[in-house]
Amino acid sequence: EAQVTQNPRYLITVTGKKLTVTCSQNMNHEYMSWYRQDPGLGLRQIYYSMNVEVTDKGDVPEGYKVSRKEKRNFPLILESPSPNQTSLYFCASSEIPGQGTDTQYFGPGTRLTVL
Amino acid sequence: GQNIDQPTEMTATEGAIVQINCTYQTSGFNGLFWYQQHAGEAPTFLSYNVLDGLEEKGRFSSFLSRSKGYSYLLLKELQMKDSASYLCAGMDSNYQLIWGAGTKLIIKP
Numbered sequence: 001e002a003q004v005t006q007n008p009r010y011l012i013t014v015t016g017k018k019l020t021v022t023c024s025q026n027m028n029h030e031y032m033s034w035y036r037q038d039p040g041l042g043l044r045q046i047y048y049s050m051n052v053e054v055t056d057k058g059d060v061p062e063g064y065k066v067s068r069k070e071k072r073n074f075p076l077i078l079e080s081p082s083p084n085q086t087s088l089y090f091c092a093s094s095e096i097p098g099q100g101t102d103t104q105y106f107g108p109g110t111r112l113t114v115l
Numbered sequence: 116g117q118n119i120d121q122p123t124e125m126t127a128t129e130g131a132i133v134q135i136n137c138t139y140q141t142s143g144f145n146g147l148f149w150y151q152q153h154a155g156e157a158p159t160f161l162s163y164n165v166l167d168g169l170e171e172k173g174r175f176s177s178f179l180s181r182s183k184g185y186s187y188l189l190l191k192e193l194q195m196k197d198s199a200s201y202l203c204a205g206m207d208s209n210y211q212l213i214w215g216a217g218t219k220l221i222i223k224p
C-alpha cells in the first residue's frame with residue numbers, strides 16, 4: 001500500500017529536550033516536505049527536499065532541522081523544543097513538482113506538545 | 116505578497132449543494148488544488164485545476180478562473196461524512212504550494 005508514515009503520532013515533551021519525528025514514504029518520491037498546522041493559520045511549510053542530500057527552508061524553518069540521507073526518509077529534528085513549537089506536524093511527499101502530478105500525499109500527522 | 120483567501124466556516128444541509136470559494140494571489144501560477152481534511156486527520160487530495168473551467172469528479176466539482184484569481188469547490192448531494200475542512204492551495208512559479216487556512220464545512224441533518 002502506497003503511504004507516508006510518521007512516528008510518533010503523539011508526543012508530549014519538555015522545553016529543551018531534543019526530539020526527532022521520523023517520516024518515511026514507499027512511493028519512490030523525490031520531493032518531501034514538512035508542514036506545521038495551527039488553528040486559523042493553515043499549513044505552513046517548514047522545510048522541503050527535492051532529492052537526496054538537497055534540502056531547503058520553507059516559510060517557518062526557525063528551530064527545526066531536517067536531513068535527507070535516503071530517498072524514502074525525511075526526519076524532522078527539534079534540537080531545543082520550545083512551547084511555541086506545540087503544533088500538529090505533517091510530512092508529505094510527491095513527484096518532483098512540475099514534472100509529475102504534483103499531488104502531495106500526507107502522513108497521518110504528529111501532534112506535539114512542548115511543556 | 117502571496118495569499119489565499121477562503122471562508123472560515125460554512126454550514127449546509129444534508130442532501131443540499133454547497134459552493135466553497137477561494138481567491139488566490141500567487142507569484143506566477145502552476146495550478147490550484149483542493150484537499151479535504153477530516154478533524155485530526157491528514158489532508159487528502161480532491162482536485163487540481165490549471166486551465167479555466169469546471170472539472171467534475173462524481174459529487175465534487177472544481178472551477179477555476181485564472182483571470183479573476185478565483186476558484187470554487189462544489190459539493191452536491193451532501194452527506195454527513197462530507198463534514199470536514201476544505202483546503203485551497205495555489206502553486207506558484209517555483210512550484211511551491213501556498214495554502215489557505217481552510218474552510219470548515221458543517222453538515223446538518
